[in-house]
Amino acid sequence: MERYRVFDHTADLGMEIYGRTAGDLFSNAAFAVFDIITDLSQIRPRETRDIVVEGSGWEDLLVNFLREVLYLFNGDSFLSKECFVSEIDEVRVVGKVSGEQFDPFRHRIHKEIKAVTYHQVMVRHTPELWTGKVIFDV
């Protein structure tokens, strides 16, 4: 299954993310962020980082989760290769990412994602498919 798709939005970057479950949706969203930032094949899963985030509903939770994910790179220069969600409900998500510190000699940065926005944020689901939509400031 396709994990995410990019769509155009004025000055910015929109992303539609898919998953079979809520956990799947969130881990694919984290994957998508780093897939856009860098070439994931060059990232080695050397270290892990824990992520625990709260929100007031699915959409708020997704934005807060992605803010945390983005801070890994923007604040800590950490590049994540994969994300695993272990616990999730509408107000809290617990997960782990694996990856390594950014090394300018080995890693290329394709695109800078500056912030996650609340604009048109959406999460909806059917019994088979979870879909999320987020717009990033780039």
Place this chain on the structure above:
Amino acid sequence: MSEQMTGLKKIDDCRWMVSMTGGMRVPGIIYSSEKLIKEMGADESPKQVANVAHLPGIVKFSLAMPDMHWGYGFPIGGVAAFDLEEGIISPGGVGYDINCGCRLVTTRLALEDVRDRVQDLVRALFQNIPAGVGSKGVLKLAARDQKKVLIDGAKWAVDQGYGTQEDLETTEDRGAVKGADPEKISARALERGREQLGTLGSGNHFLEIEVVEEIFDADAAAAFGLERDQVAVLIHSGSRGLGYQVCDDYLALMVKHIGELGFPLPDRQLACAYLSSPRGKDYLAAMACAANYAWANRQMLMHWTRETFEKVLRKPPRELGMKLLYDVCHNIAKLEQFVVDGKEKTLCIHRKGATRAFPPGHPALPGQYRKAGQPVLIPGDMGTGSYVLAGTERAFTETFGSTCHGAGRVMSRTQAMKASKGRAITREMAERGIVIMASGKGTLSEEIPEAYKNLDEVVDVVHRAGISRKVAKLRALGCIKG
């Protein structure tokens, strides 16, 4: 396009009205031209002008400048004034890059002095000035020093030897707004700011060598120290990751408490706090820190520019005469005094992609500019050059002392990438006589000139509308980008 389709009513050749509907507390006014209104197409920014008019305490109008385009919550190019008692402050009304702005450095060099050296200068500037995604500066600030940067702004940089006291005289607010409180900044914002001071950044930020091509107002140009064929340097940068984090932190906090405002918001990105509330005051104090950081940043970038010119051209500072003409910010909220209904009042002016344009005689201006009005710097897109304007009395009475800030995007980044596919942008620019060096290839493609509104058209509107006056136009010679 019919008026019904846009929801806009033409007032005169430069102004369109967004009439009051629904919960709007004041009407909206958009400064624009027939051409720019047509080009806007389906852009939702007029609706955003109307959304801003819903916010409590808004004074007179929700305004937008001709370079207006869609932004988060507030449109980019938006100006709105709020009453201190009843009004609000909104991080979305300032923007992510707090105190994104620019400064123009004039020189005693003429075009013929540098014509053959532009390539060398651009190469050396690219080497000496850190640019690009996540670029780190030469400094790693200790916590105590960083707090000083956040409080003292450009003065901190001058105290460290980056420039002179004279530079502060010609910086908006002397390079530091009051009320900055580092305690109101998160550990994350501090962390992001620690290694990025003295870096240009990426995206639309750039440093450009330019030459004065045309003078429109000889008296003002003389006051600003501008003459034809003179070489100058324009620096466009902001508060880097620190400003982004401040905006992100406070936006999330205000979204969390959106229910406590007591009125419905038409868009979550308009999340705000009352100016009189502790949360509103905290944001103002945090925003001031980011603004001051940006001024210190541009001061350092200018210092290295001066050093680079000295080294490459082998001329002493006195001979180069690199003088800061002015430094303006175009993403900020400020407490300023205006006359409303015959009474002087302090208001909180949000300028998101708009520049302060104070009139002749305003006490905030340095002595040498009192007669001409405040210098207003309008950067174009990569390679277009820029304009120097002067603030007017009309801006002071009509737009809370504000004018446009740049060209404004018309193409999305993806559209620009598509339009530039297969093209050698660096060579295209070289054919137009502009030397460009960029750290990211993607940046160049996203920032191609046709991705932006025509700068001449934008500037023409603010000039005709009388909210600023054309003084000079500069053409680009060389440019470094992130």
